[in-house]
Amino acid sequence: MKIKANGIQIEVEDSGGEGRPVALLVMGLGMQLIGWPDDFVQALVDAGYRVVRHDNRDIGLSQGFDEAGAGNLLWQSVRRRIGLPVRSAYSLQDMAEDSLGVLDALGIARAHVVGASMGGMIAQRLAASAPHRAASLVSIMSSSGARQLPGPRPDVAAALLRRPPSRTEAALVAHSMGMVRLIQSPAYPQDDQVVAERIRRYMHRAYRPAGVVRQMLAIVADQGRAELLPRIASPALVLHGEADTLVPIACGRDSAQRIPGARFVSIPGMGHDLPPQVVEILMQHILPFLAHAESRS
Incomplete structure (x- = not known):
């Protein structure tokens, strides 16, 4: 369903019913709300939570920002490296305000905020800037954004900047598959056919490459988040894969x-994805953590 949040149109999926504690799931770079695996969502619903997911701005079925142009990611990355300000169409804080706007539109005062990758960065900003709204924080395969931290493995960084050879469906799927293979969990490889079908499902729902670039620029432009993290007062759980080649542990x-x-909590053999085996491991930590945080609140 579409709702108006933070002044823009946001696509939302609301599962589990009212009257339950809420888990707000925030997805990562270029990922739609359907990027949360069904078994991840169902585990939370089965545990008694109302699960709210949304497409971040500029992705999926939420409002786009094409009028801002795609921007030059390579040039802006160079500017950041030499200490110059980075220009982006919007900020991660804007995206945190979108998430808060989703809660407002649904009449939800507080939620357990669960973010993956870029979604973890957004969740961190939400918990730091609106502590009364975050019952707890779960940050998965994400980063503080501190400048001294390592970046992606060189071949992964190069793949992020590489464009597909054409815009045929076959070429786009093959291009995405190449990226998946670089960042997937080595201990829990997924069947290529299953992954390819998932990619097609995403593309048929929405294909917005310029929005991905603008989101990447928002990440590159994000300054000072590391200094905000000590302000977070809610219980926090940080989960990360030991084999993550995109966002190192x-x-x-x-x-x-x-x-x-x-x-x-470090997860052996986990990369930068959410295969079924990894979801099961994550839930062994997330569900007890949320239950404890809920009992405290």
């Missing part, structure tokens, strides 16, 4: 060290 450790009282 040092980034997760740094996040946990900066958030007061945060618990850090």
Whole structure:
């Protein structure tokens, strides 16, 4: 369903019914709300939570910002490297305000905020800027954004900047598959046919490459988030894969060290994806954590 949140149109999926504690799921770069695996969502619903997911701005079925242009990611990355300000169409804080706007539109005062990758960065900003709205924070395969942290493995960074050879469906699926293979969990590989079908499902729902670039620029432009993390007062759980080639595990450790009282869990063999086996492992940590945080609140 479409709702108006933070002044823009946001596509939302609301599962589990009212009267339950709420888990707000915030997805990562270029990922739609259907990027949350069904078994991840169902595990939360089965545990008694109302699960709210949304397409971040500029992705999926939410409002786009094509009038802002795509921007030059390579040039803006160079500007950041030499200490110059980065220009982006919007900020991660704007995206955190979108998430809060979703809660407002649904009449939800507080939620357990669960973010993956860029969604973890957005969740961190939400918990730091609106502590009374975050019952808890779960940050998965994400980063504090501190400048000294390592970046993606060189071949992964190069793949992020590479364009598909054409816009045929076959070429786009093959291009995405190449990226998936670079960042997937080595201990839990997924069947190529299953992954390809998932990619097609995403593309048929919405294909917005310029929005992905603008979201990447929002990440590159984000300054000072690491200094905000000590303000987070809610219980926090930081989960990270030991084999993550996109966001190295040092980034997760740094996040946990900066958030007061945060618990850090490293997952052997997990990369930068959510295959069924990884979802099962994550839920072994997330569900007890949320239950404890709920009992505290």
